[in-house]
Structures are given as structure tokens and as C-alpha cells.
Amino acid sequence: MKKTGTFLATALVLALMITPAFAGSCGGGGKAHTHAEQAKAKYDKNKMDIVETAISAESFSTLVAAVKAAGLVETLKGEGPFTVFAPTDEAFAALGEETIASLLEDKEKLTAILTYHVAPMKLPAKQVLQAKGIETVNGQTASISKVDGKPMIDKANIIKTDIMASNGVIHVIDRVILPSDDSEMGTRDKHSKDSYSKKN
DSSP: HHHHHHHHHHHHHHHHHHHHHHHTTTTTTHHHHHHHHHHHHHHHHHHHHHHHHHHSSOOOOHHHHHHHHTTTTHHTSSSSEEEEEEEHHHHHTTTTTHHHHHHHOHHHHHHHHHHHTEEEEOOOHHHHOOOEEETTTTSSEEEEEEEEEEEEEEEEEEEEEEEETTEEEEEEEESSOOOGGSSSSSOOOOTTEEOOOTTT
């Protein structure tokens, strides 16, 4: 019995000595733990919907406020999929405080503008750049082009792409784009053969 106790004690000491060495030979337990945390964080992020993703980015506070004012939160938290061309806070600021305040009080007009930033399908950047237009939830088609090699939707630069959410994707733009009724862009062809629509 004494020999058995001594053997177990020795085995425990050896195990405690071997464990750190083994972890070191595998690249370090700390690194493995860090990678696991990063992978989990990425997984958790991809579980967030369009609205939650926009909120977590902290650069779309005006957009989120507008979505709430228009009553579109539940829609954009739905199954989708959606593609959202999301103007930054700076893009909204360029409209001026009075214009923003006016839009937040005019639900119909605000909804028309916001839905012009949304396509009722998931379109990664590669597909967006292959199109000449994107049919939006608004019903009008936003034009896609390249100017000096930079991708644009209407007159806005697409400055960041493929922010994935559980129910779609967000592309960041530096300007609020306006449907023809709210701009001087003129009437657009709603169904260009080179445009992406829900039928594609």
C-alpha cells in the first residue's frame, strides 16, 4: 500500500512537470487559448444580424437611429437575406443637422431613402462589382460604377466591403444615396439587364 501511494505521488509530480513542457512544444497554451477566443469571437460576430452588426461597429449611430425612426428594425433583424449599403455617421453629417432632423420627422420619406440603401438579397462585393446596378427594396435601381478604379454606388464611394452578418452583408459607403424622387439624378431604369434583382 505504501509503495502504491509513493508511485501515485511520483506519477503526479511527473505529470505536473510534463504538462508545461508539452504545452510549450505545441506552440504555447496561451497562444492556443488566444486563437480559440478569436475564433469564438468571430463566430459570435457572425451570429449577429444586420442591426446588431451596425450597432457594434459604432460608426453607424445615425443610420441606426434612422432605422429605428422609420420602424425598420424588425425588418432588418428578419431572416433576409439583405445587402445594406451603410452610410457612415460622417456621410449623414454631410447632409446637415436640419436635413437629418427633418428626415427623422418624415417617416415616409425617411423609409424611402433607407430602403434605397437595401437590396433584398445577399450580394458580396464580388457580385456587386460585376453589376451595373442593384435593385433595391425601394423599387429603384442604384447604379454601380468604377471611377479611377474605385467602386461606387450612385455618387457614393464604397469604402469597405463584406462585413458579414447572420442575415446578410454590409458594405460601407461615404455618402447617403438618394432615390430619384429625392435627388437631381433623374429617373433610373428600374430593370436594367445588368442589374441584380431578387429574380436573379
